Amino acid sequence: MSPSAAARQIAPPARGLPSHAGIYHYDQVDRDFLKERVEQFRRQVARRLSGELTEDEFKPLRLMNGLYLQLHAYMLRIAVPYGVLTSRQVRQLAHIARIYDKGFGHFTTRQNLQLNWIKLVDVPAILDLLAEVDLHAIQTSGNCIRNVTSDQFAGAASDEVVDPRHYAEVLRQWSTLHPEFSFLPRKFKIAITGSSADRAAICIHDVGLIAKRGANGQVGFEVYVGGGLGRTPFIAKKLRDFLPEDELIAYLEAVLRVYNAYGRRDNIYKARIKILVHELGIEKFREEVEAEFARMPRAQYRLDPAIVDGIKARFASQPYETLEPISGVLARARLEDHAFNRWVRTNVAAHRQPGYAIATITLKPAGGIPGDASADQLDAIAALAERYSFGEIRVTHEQNLVLAHVRQDDLPALWKALSTIGFGEANSGLITDIIACPGLDYCALANARSIPLAQRISERFADLDRQHDIGELKIKISGCINACGHHHVGHIGILGVDKKGVEAYQLTLGGSASEEGAIGDIMGPALSADEALDAIGAVVGVYLEQRQDGERFLDTLARIGHTPFKDKVYAAH
Amino acid sequence: MARVTDAPKVVTANRLQDGAVVWLTPAGDWSIRVQDAQVQTENAPVEAALAIARASAARQEVVDPYAVDVAVEAAGPRPLKTREWIRAAGPSIDALPASAA
Ligand code: SF4
Numbered sequence: 001m002s003p004s005a006a007a008r009q010i011a012p013p014a015r016g017l018p019s020h021a022g023i024y025h026y027d028q029v030d031r032d033f034l035k036e037r038v039e040q041f042r043r044q045v046a047r048r049l050s051g052e053l054t055e056d057e058f059k060p061l062r063l064m065n066g067l068y069l070q071l072h073a074y075m076l077r078i079a080v081p082y083g084v085l086t087s088r089q090v091r092q093l094a095h096i097a098r099i100y101d102k103g104f105g106h107f108t109t110r111q112n113l114q115l116n117w118i119k120l121v122d123v124p125a126i127l128d129l130l131a132e133v134d135l136h137a138i139q140t141s142g143n144c145i146r147n148v149t150s151d152q153f154a155g156a157a158s159d160e161v162v163d164p165r166h167y168a169e170v171l172r173q174w175s176t177l178h179p180e181f182s183f184l185p186r187k188f189k190i191a192i193t194g195s196s197a198d199r200a201a202i203c204i205h206d207v208g209l210i211a212k213r214g215a216n217g218q219v220g221f222e223v224y225v226g227g228g229l230g231r232t233p234f235i236a237k238k239l240r241d242f243l244p245e246d247e248l249i250a251y252l253e254a255v256l257r258v259y260n261a262y263g264r265r266d267n268i269y270k271a272r273i274k275i276l277v278h279e280l281g282i283e284k285f286r287e288e289v290e291a292e293f294a295r296m297p298r299a300q301y302r303l304d305p306a307i308v309d310g311i312k313a314r315f316a317s318q319p320y321e322t323l324e325p326i327s328g329v330l331a332r333a334r335l336e337d338h339a340f341n342r343w344v345r346t347n348v349a350a351h352r353q354p355g356y357a358i359a360t361i362t363l364k365p366a367g368g369i370p371g372d373a374s375a376d377q378l379d380a381i382a383a384l385a386e387r388y389s390f391g392e393i394r395v396t397h398e399q400n401l402v403l404a405h406v407r408q409d410d411l412p413a414l415w416k417a418l419s420t421i422g423f424g425e426a427n428s429g430l431i432t433d434i435i436a437c438p439g440l441d442y443c444a445l446a447n448a449r450s451i452p453l454a455q456r457i458s459e460r461f462a463d464l465d466r467q468h469d470i471g472e473l474k475i476k477i478s479g480c481i482n483a484c485g486h487h488h489v490g491h492i493g494i495l496g497v498d499k500k501g502v503e504a505y506q507l508t509l510g511g512s513a514s515e516e517g518a519i520g521d522i523m524g525p526a527l528s529a530d531e532a533l534d535a536i537g538a539v540v541g542v543y544l545e546q547r548q549d550g551e552r553f554l555d556t557l558a559r560i561g562h563t564p565f566k567d568k569v570y571a572a573h
Numbered sequence: 574m575a576r577v578t579d580a581p582k583v584v585t586a587n588r589l590q591d592g593a594v595v596w597l598t599p600a601g602d603w604s605i606r607v608q609d610a611q612v613q614t615e616n617a618p619v620e621a622a623l624a625i626a627r628a629s630a631a632r633q634e635v636v637d638p639y640a641v642d643v644a645v646e647a648a649g650p651r652p653l654k655t656r657e658w659i660r661a662a663g664p665s666i667d668a669l670p671a672s673a674a
Contacts (some may be wrong), residue, residue, distance in 0.1 A: 119591035
């Protein structure tokens with residue numbers, strides 16, 4: 001089979017691994033495995049095209065390689081393990097987007113990248129290019145343990161207790177093509193953080209882990225189970241307060257075995273572990289897990305500290321300079337430039353290394369498509385990462401990117417460079433930092449469009465002074481009840497529904513994906529797109545009228561309740 | 574699959590090789606333009622068109638053909654459901670990010 005005509009002789013990006021980017025460096029075993037896997041899929045595609053495989057036979061095989069058939073084309077979902085990429089990988093993604101897609105990619109709430117205009121015949125060649133830079137599309141679909149997600153500030157945050165990347169990598173190696181867990185009742189998502197602030201939304205995952213330290217400084221995990229969104233949303237429940245490091249794999253095996261044994265395979269709507277946990281109750285579920293755990297040959301599953309050390313050693317460390325904790329350059333620039341100061345306020349977070357900072361690049365320009373970046377923008381970000389952040393880029397579940405190790409002195413130059421590519425918006429965590437799934441513009445499962453509504457909200461609230469005045473307010477939009485846009489945990493959530501063949505939007509209030517985890521309450525009947533836009537204006541209006549000193553939107557909502565908001569929104573109905 | 578309704582219908586699928594949206598033409602082949610689609614107003618011909626489409630799927634040309642309700646307008650058939658007109662016209666948004674460099 002020959003690749004499509006689009007794949008011509010465009011030179012691939014320059015090689016050379018950024019040696020200080022904090023990713024796990026593959027060894028030959030990893031690389032050989034990826035190669036074999038690409039060859040296997042190449043043969044499967046050839047057999048599909050020749051008719052040896054029917055669509056019914058081929059579909060599960062392509063899904064195991066992250067390939068979906070959407071409304072207009074195939075969509076390839078590329079795994080970004082725990083959201084960390086090197087500049088070389090980002091350039092390769094840009095290269096693939098340019099040659100094989102329409103020149104852009106879409107970052108998702110699972111820290112992955114989706115390409116929306118892929119041709120089946122090109123996929124083996126694309127997987128070859130991904131494998132060249134240690135990337136793939138495995139575990140991005142199917143009823144397996146999916147790509148593990150984590151805190152985008154991992155290894156950099158000033159509030160971090162344990163670096164979760166090392167354990168995310170342990171989990172990646174353990175779960176990749178795990179034979180016992182490749183055909184679970186349903187998909188299984190794990191998120192891990194190592195900070196007190198939860199930036200990885202662990203409360204809405206099948207298993208959420210908080211890495212922490214015990215009394216003697218030893219690493220252990222707080223284990224949560226049964227969180228999830230979709231048709232029946234649940235906040236995860238605590239299963240264990242402190243699981244010792246060496247028992248991590250054994251215990252998770254026990255959780256998965258209980259799920260595999262009792263999870264509902266007869267009803268897709270009841271198949272996720274959240275339903276099992278809910279129906280058994282957390283006490284009974286815990287009993288089952290502990291019983292299974294007690295039966296296991298523990299030594300066989302022990303996570304040897306030497307293995308953890310070996311994995312840690314394959315993560316490059318960053319050769320930080322010794323700097324003053326507070327940069328004079330930064331302080332002066334903040335005083336002199338109001339716009340820059342505003343960006344620092346929302347998009348810059350404290351780094352654990354003196355003189356450094358973490359910069360969030362919001363992929364949410366006014367009126368833009370949340371999470372989309374063009375190939376040129378990706379190349380530019382790769383170059384900025386090389387210049388300012390050891391060649392490392394993080395993807396966030398809020399569909400943004402992060403440069404995790406920027407010298408405070410470099411922040412003014414970084415912000416200027418980001419502004420020239422359209423990504424200098426000072427809106428991280430604000431009302432226009434919207435999560436939106438692809439919705440009915442691309443997704444075969446959608447009921448309504450997500451992106452155009454996100455764009456209209458973004459335009460309506462584009463004024464940055466107003467956004468900063470409103471403060472933290474997270475809007476999350478899903479095009480159907482599958483909730484890829486996390487609407488249930490939006491401070492304002494928006495769900496696209498089909499109201500007798502017409503797109504409509506149901507609003508929820510009061511959700512949160514942070515450590516205060518909460519599912520939002522439905523405000524009332526679904527609205528048209530125009531009405532939904534006005535409703536958001538009305539909700540913001542009530543908040544601004546009612547808020548007291550220092551109150552965020554969620555605080556005011558908690559104090560005055562939902563009624564004043566509902567009354568205002570539905571007053572005209 | 575669309576519910577059985579009285580509306581005129583066209584038959585559509587995605588092309589196997591590239592996933593492109595295609596519409597069954599009066600000649601029994603596939604076009605990427607909905608304007609080229611053959612419009613069926615009776616049930617029996619819809620079934621016949623679907624049989625042609627399924628045979629095409631069996632030849633590895635397309636995937637999962639089905640019939641779609643349309644309104645017949647001067648410019649040609651226009652799918653009634655939002656999902657189908659978006660398939661016919663492409664995403665309702667610009668493909669490239671707003672501030673792409
Ligand atoms: S929430 Fe629904 S519409 Fe949006 S991407 Fe997921 S499945 Fe598609």
